[in-house]
Amino acid sequence: xxxxxxxxxxxxxxxxxxxxxxxxxxxxxxxxxxxxxxxxxxxxxxxxxxxxxxxxxxxxxxxxxxxxxxxxxxxxxxxxxxxxxxxxxxxxxxxxxxxxxxxxxxxxxxxxxxxxxxxxxxxxxxxxxxxxxxxxxxxxxxxxxxxxxxxxxxxxxxxxxxxxxxxxxxxxxxxxxxxxxxxxxxxxxxxxxxxxxxxxxxxxxxxxxxxxxxxxxxxxxxxxxxxxxxxxxxxxxxxxxxxxxxxxxxxxxxxxxxxxxxxxxxxxxxxxxxxxxxxxxxxxxxxxxxxxxxxxxxxxxxxxxxxxxxxxxxxxxxxxxxxxxxxxxxxxxxxxxxxxxxxxxxxxxxxxxxxxxxxxxxxxxxxxxxxxxxxxxxxxxxxxxxxxxxxxxxxxxxxxxxxxxxxxxxxxxxxxxxxxxxxxxxxxxxxxxxxxxxxxxxxxxxxxxxxxxxxxxxxxxxxxxxxxxxxxxxxxxxxxxxxxxxxxxxxxxxxxxxxxxxxxxxxxxxxxxxxxxxxxxxxxxxxxxxxxxxxxxxxxxxxxxxxxxxxxxxxxxxxxxxxxxxxxxxxxxxxxxxxxxxxxxxxxxxxxxxxxxxxxxxxxxxxxxxxxxxxxxxxxxxxxxxxxxxxxxxxxxxxxxxxxxxxxxxxxxxxxxxxxxxxxxxxxxxxxxxxxxxxxxxxxxxxxxxxxxxxxxxxxxxxxxxxxxxxxxxxxxx
Numbered sequence: 001x002x003x004x005x006x007x008x009x010x011x012x013x014x015x016x017x018x019x020x021x022x023x024x025x026x027x028x029x030x031x032x033x034x035x036x037x038x039x040x041x042x043x044x045x046x047x048x049x050x051x052x053x054x055x056x057x058x059x060x061x062x063x064x065x066x067x068x069x070x071x072x073x074x075x076x077x078x079x080x081x082x083x084x085x086x087x088x089x090x091x092x093x094x095x096x097x098x099x100x101x102x103x104x105x106x107x108x109x110x111x112x113x114x115x116x117x118x119x120x121x122x123x124x125x126x127x128x129x130x131x132x133x134x135x136x137x138x139x140x141x142x143x144x145x146x147x148x149x150x151x152x153x154x155x156x157x158x159x160x161x162x163x164x165x166x167x168x169x170x171x172x173x174x175x176x177x178x179x180x181x182x183x184x185x186x187x188x189x190x191x192x193x194x195x196x197x198x199x200x201x202x203x204x205x206x207x208x209x210x211x212x213x214x215x216x217x218x219x220x221x222x223x224x225x226x227x228x229x230x231x232x233x234x235x236x237x238x239x240x241x242x243x244x245x246x247x248x249x250x251x252x253x254x255x256x257x258x259x260x261x262x263x264x265x266x267x268x269x270x271x272x273x274x275x276x277x278x279x280x281x282x283x284x285x286x287x288x289x290x291x292x293x294x295x296x297x298x299x300x301x302x303x304x305x306x307x308x309x310x311x312x313x314x315x316x317x318x319x320x321x322x323x324x325x326x327x328x329x330x331x332x333x334x335x336x337x338x339x340x341x342x343x344x345x346x347x348x349x350x351x352x353x354x355x356x357x358x359x360x361x362x363x364x365x366x367x368x369x370x371x372x373x374x375x376x377x378x379x380x381x382x383x384x385x386x387x388x389x390x391x392x393x394x395x396x397x398x399x400x401x402x403x404x405x406x407x408x409x410x411x412x413x414x415x416x417x418x419x420x421x422x423x424x425x426x427x428x429x430x431x432x433x434x435x436x437x438x439x440x441x442x443x444x445x446x447x448x449x450x451x452x453x454x455x456x457x458x459x460x461x462x463x464x465x466x467x468x469x470x471x472x473x474x475x476x477x478x479x480x481x482x483x484x485x486x487x488x489x490x491x492x493x494x495x496x497x498x499x500x501x502x503x504x505x506x507x508x509x510x511x512x513x514x515x516x517x518x519x520x521x522x523x524x525x526x527x528x529x530x531x532x533x534x535x536x537x538x539x540x541x542x543x544x545x546x547x548x549x550x551x552x553x554x555x556x557x558x559x560x561x562x563x564x565x566x567x568x569x570x571x572x573x574x575x576x577x578x579x580x581x582x583x584x585x586x587x588x589x590x591x592x593x594x595x596x597x598x599x600x601x602x603x604x605x606x607x608x609x610x611x612x613x614x615x616x617x618x619x620x621x622x623x624x625x626x627x628x629x630x631x632x633x634x635x636x637x638x639x640x641x642x643x644x645x646x647x648x649x650x651x652x653x654x655x656x657x658x659x660x661x662x663x664x665x666x667x668x669x670x671x672x673x674x675x676x677x678x679x680x681x682x683x684x685x686x687x688x689x690x691x692x693x694x695x696x697x698x699x700x701x702x703x704x705x706x707x708x709x710x711x712x713x714x715x716x717x718x
Contacts, residue, residue, distance in 0.1 A: 035070030041155035042183035049161035049175040057084040066183050068155025071102040073125045082140045092169045096131035099157040533631045548623010555630035560637045567643035577653035
C-alpha cells in the first residue's frame, strides 16, 4: 500500500465484502501502528502467574499485553481459556518458561452451498510453555502448547513467569513473575529533551546518554546495570542499595564521610573486614562517647586476654559477679557445687521432662491430687494400676464404654435406661416376633415401602386397608379386571386406550350416526355396494362424484336428457335413428319442396319425454360418475349438467324424431352431406323423385339460418 486509505460511503452505493474488510483493516492497522511505534512490547496489566508448591498446575489471571507487532493479547475473566494450566508430563528438575502469544481463530461457521464460511474472527491467546523435552500441541482444547526451545526475546511471545520443577515434576516455591517485561511508552531519539516539571512513569526506558541537570528522585528501586560514576559529589537521600549478590563489590577511592547527625559513620549490621581495621581515635562499643581508646558498655566475651587484661579469682571482689555479669549459657554443670541448687534456685517451670531422670519420681514425690489427665501419658493407666472398685461412673468419660469394654451378658435389662435403645443400638435382623410386644408395630414404626407382598397375609387387604387412589395400573395384574369389577358408566374416553375398541367389542347396531365423527367415514370404511340409493341424500351426487363414462342408457331415466343437457354440436348423423326426421321438423321453405304429408320417425325423440330442467350443469361433472355407481333409472334432468351430454355420450340411433323440437334443426346444424336417404321416411323419399331434387334439398338445408330452439344444444350433425 502506497497510501493510507479508508472507505468513503455514499447513498445507493453497492457494497461488497472488500468494502467491509477495508473498513476494518484501516482502523486495525492504525491501532497496531500506534501500539508498535509509541509503546514497547510487554505486559500492560494483570497476567500474573500463581501456583502452590508441590502442585502440578498454575493459573494465569486476566490481563492484557502487547506484542512486537502492536497486537493486543487479552485474557478476559470469562474467557474459554483454561482456569488452570497443567504441568503434568513436563521434565522434572528443570526450569520452564510460561509465555502467552497472540492467536486468531475462525469462528461462527456458516454453510454456503458446499462451502463453509466463518462470520467472525476470535482473538484468543494461547499459552506456550518453553523447556519441555517433547513438543506437544493442542493441549487443553488447543489453548496450551509445549515447546522444546527457549522462549524468543524479540517480543513475538510475552514472557509471564519462570517456574522451577523438582524431581517429581512438582512446583518448587512460587512462580517467578519478575522475569516478565512490562509494556511502556517509547521516547524518540532527540538531541535534547527539556522537561520542566515532574516525570511520572511506570516504566521509563532511555536509550543513549541522558543528562539530568536538576534532581532525580526515585521513589522505588533504582537499578543500574552498568557503572555509576559520580563526578564531584553524589548525594542520595533515602536508602541506597549497592549490589544484589554476595560476591558484588563496592570500590571506593577516596574518603567516606558520614552525614549522620551524630557525626559518626553508623553500621547497623555486622561488619566483616578481610584486612586490618585502623581507627584513629577512640573506639566505643555500646557507647557513642568513648572516653578511652576502647570503651565497652556491656559484656565482653573473649577466649583469651593477654597482658594486664587478665581477671582472675583474686581480682574479683566477693559478690562482684552478679547476674548481669554472667553471659547467658556461661555456667555449666561443672561450675555448680553439688547440692547447692535448691528450690529457691530453680525458676518456676524450669524442671522440664528432659531434666528428670527416668524412674526418679516415685509416689512420695507426687503431691496428692496433682496427677490429672494431662499428666497421664496415653495408655499409661493399665488394668494393674487401677484398684478394685476404683472406677465409678464419674471416672468414665461419656461415650467411652464400647462393645469391647462390656463383658458378655453384662448389659441386663436393669442396666438399660428407659428409651435408651434406639434403632442404631439394635443389630439388623435381631428383632423377631418374640421381641415384639403385641400391637407394638404401629404405622409409625413401619418404614415407607417396608411391607412387601411376602409380609401381608393372603386375603387381609380389603377395601378399608387400601388408600384412596392406591390401586394404580401397575398394581393390577393383567386380565384381573373383568366386567363385574367395572362400575357401569365408569369407562369413558380417557379410560380407553388408543385402538382398544375393536370390531368385536362393538355390539351390532351400537354405532349410530351420533357416534361417528363428521368426515371420518371414507372410502376404506365403506363396504363394497354399501352406499345404496336410499343412503344418498337428494342432490348429494354432484359432477365431481361421477366417474367419466359411467352414465349409460340404463342410468338415464326416461325423458331425462332435455335440450339444455345436450352440448352444442353433440348430435351427429350417427346419433339420429333412421326414419326419425319428418317434414314437420323442416321450416316452411323446406317443406314446400317436400310433400307435407311425409314424416321422419315421428315420436322417437321429443322434449315431452324429458322432465323439464332435470339435467343441470352443476350436478354432473365430466367423467365423474361410472355406471356401477348409478342405480338404473335414477339419473334425471336435475342430475345432468348443462352441455354434459356430448356426441360421444349419445348412443347411435337413440335420437328419434319425437326427441327433436320443431324447427330446431336449422341449416347451420346440419353438416354437408350428412342426411342420407336412409334417414328419410318413406313419404319423404317418395317426394324426392330423383337425385337432383335431393341435391336441391341438401342445398336448401345448408342455407338454413339461425333458428335453434329446445334441442340446439342436443343436435350436432357432422
